[in-house]
Amino acid sequence: MKPIFSHVGIVGAGAMGRGIAQIAAQAGSTVLLFDMQLDAARAAQTNVFAQWDKLCEKGRLDATQTALYKSRLQCADSLTALSGCDLIVEAVVERLDIKASLFVELENLVHPGAVLVTNTSSLSVTAIAARLKRPAQFAGFHFFNPVPLMKVVEVIAGLKTGASVCADLATYAQQMGHTPVQAQDTPGFIVNHAGRGYGTEALRIVSEGVADFATIDRILKDQVGFKLGPFELMDLTGLDVSHPVMESVYHQYFEEPRYRPSVITAQRLAGGVLGKKVGEGFYRYDGGTAQISPEEPVPQVDEMPPVWVSPRAARKSELLLLLKNLGARIETGASPSPQALSFVAPLGFDVTTVAVVERLDPARTIGIDMLVDDATTRRRVLATNPATRTDMRRAAHALMARDGKAVSVIRDSGGFVTQRVVATIVNIASDMCQQGICSPTDLETAVTLGLGYPMGPLAMGNLYGPTNVLEVLFNMQTVYGDPRYRPSPWLRRRGAIGLSLLHEEE
16 A cells, blocks of 8 residues: 555654654655664664564565565665655654754745654643644644554644644554544643642652552552553663653643652752663662562461451442352441441541441451453452551451452552542543643553553443442541632532443533
8 A cells, every 4th residue: 555655754753753663664655764873873773674574584574575675775864854744743842942943943944735743741732833824734743652553543633733734644544554533632642641640649658658659550550450550561661761740741731739740850860860771760670670579468366356348348248259159257236346447448537537437347357449440450459547557457458369369558548549540540541631732542552552451441431330439539638628629510420420431421
């Protein structure tokens, strides 16, 4: 198939530029790669050639294809050499002044029908295009690193971008073997915007002393199915990349509380504790492997107390069945006996508040997270309150680990780890739909492919229940008095009437 853009120029020969050059050549385009340092362009060309040679050695390309691809990728010794291109992709440093000046120069070189695009991850497409004479021919075309493997690209319309330009870019993305998603020109676009909830809420949980980095990572991987915990992910990305994005989205949204960064990452960035690439981040690395402390062993308890379950517990019937299967002695009275271990399972509320409201003895009260169906999770999470006795904590841990399932015990807070992080992710995604940043379908696609989540945020909301997510948010807003937990109107409407979160308004 003939590519929609036959001659493509790439400005910037770093990791992103050479990755885009590789898939553009594979799509059938003649590609000119330019960098202010000619040696950098030559090195990038050599790197891409080596990638094709490896694919050929593995039998994924034949010799004829490899030679053809190589013939399409050439180096340019000046910007002027790009004058005949139909499409020019910029992949230079993330500075508005540099990008804007570059595009003014490029616009004066190319023919009027040429399309100019920026691979910016955080800057405004409209602002970059502000000095152009033909802003209708300018758009965002945001790939993810490594480009050949990350199969999603955001097509971003600036305020004056022509609709046909975005349509052509989407077609070209498909020709390159990628999935295009359409986004409006808003801070973070889709992926970097939707991804705000995962790390920022985890950082808030740590800052409150609820759990340490490793415990939070374990919980979110084992309960929800994330491939990497938030702190593993930040270590992999590097705080020199992730923290500036947090600050950028926060400030571009005029200090919207949902996107508030953390002093934890700011301090670590200042101290050079960036992550895996420097050998130290939230974890220390030895030979590239994170050194993670082992989990607390399951306590040995000689005599297990009887247990009582709050009538207000989430998934009460499932919790009672679980306790029965674990061999617990279950009390069924209206209130617990003086010897009983009391289980509460709140959504959004802290264990302390529940114990006080339900007139339970805090010393014998433990919380359990029942947002996730126990049959589908690899880990149970318990929460103590400040008055919980050590013997009751140990008994609850031992009981819940009887069948060999992992157990984490955290400190009291409004909402458990999974509840807080999932509710924040779903709420931010819902707000994106409310703003019309993208369609719900494109949001799900972008997050699944671009962030590697086990499912899209709206599917996550459907799985755990829109009403449950809303209850977590409303109750956390009550506990914290913080507007960051204010539910999105889009979510409130759907949660209130029980429709699928993926239902689009007509």
